[in-house]
Amino acid sequence: MAKSSTCSDKSGLKKGPWTAEEDEKLIDYIQKHGHGRWRTLPKNAGLKRCGKSCRLRWINYLRPDIKRGKFSYEEEEIIIKLHSVLGNKWSTIAARLPGRTDNEIKNYWNTHIKKKLLRMGIDPVTHKPRLDLLQLYSVLNSSLSNSSLSSHQLNLSSLPGLGSLLNPNLLNLATSLLSSQDNSHSHDVNLKSFHENNIPVIAQLHDQFQSSEANQVQNQIHTYTDSSSQLLNQTQFTEINLEQLYDTLPITFSWQNPLQHSWPPASGEPTSTTNCDNRINSQSTINTRTIDNLPNFGFTSLLSTTSCSTTPLNSSSTTHVNGSTEDEKDSYCSNMFMFGIPCSLELDVSGLL
């Protein structure tokens, strides 16, 4: 397949930001002659740009139907839903968002949505809870439960070599985790408050635990607690069938349509946090030890609040939502993002595939 020539191999062509004058020339030309034939367009329009650059400038910035301004909650919702099905098919996603370009959506995803999901303990690629976090919890949980030591006796910071592997925040997190479990005298640890209080730290877990060093950490704890025979290994964990887990926890993992709620929640309006807690507390016991060890990472926070605006998708491009904190937006985002998306997706994306 032949490779098209690029702007870079043509000398004398301007690069970089467009000037108002260039924009005017491009707009004038396209208004008179229409777009297309991008290769010859710049010459005819009197522009010292390559056709590719002209096309991008027109499509991403100068088109009259371009919608500028912040993304609405509804748009964000659509992006997340579609991304869970389509992946990084930005142009396909953009087709469902009038006035938005693939480039804009891609940028918004990378700079906002992706970070939100990571903060919530959700893998932005798979749209599922990050197993690495589950693994860490499992390692700690298993190690302690199989150890004769209490968390008071087990100071993670003093573990040989562990301090160099984990940052202080992570150590504090792990220690808190173990401590909370120790205090509960039960394996049925509700991590809700713990997770909510440690969202920034949990986000750090991702990067830290993704590295191969995680295995070293596991080995360190493993050795220290002398629980080698029963410690869950990584293979066991990756074998967890999350779909079965979702079936087992139908409420915890259910799709919640944010459009059913108002944003912001009216004062006094019961939030789903309460409902969620009740549901979790009343859920049937999960029999396997593996499932037993699963924390609530991400799940409870995902259900922590309700809400969203009901701004029409085609509303003004200057739609901004004021008076809501970033955390509230995160919560909103988390609500609309759930794990059963493909089967409960409201949008008909079949035509796009």
Next chain:
DNA sequence: AACAAATCCAACCGCTCATCA
């Protein structure tokens, strides 16, 4: 106030696909 770090986003780059001679 000054500087550094982080964030954002327009624009670029390299690639693939479709079409046509």
Next chain:
DNA sequence: CTGATGAGCGGTTGGATTTGT
């Protein structure tokens, strides 16, 4: 069939802006 070209896509870059110290 083959190669040239146009068009489009997704990933990346770099400069401007914002935020933190």
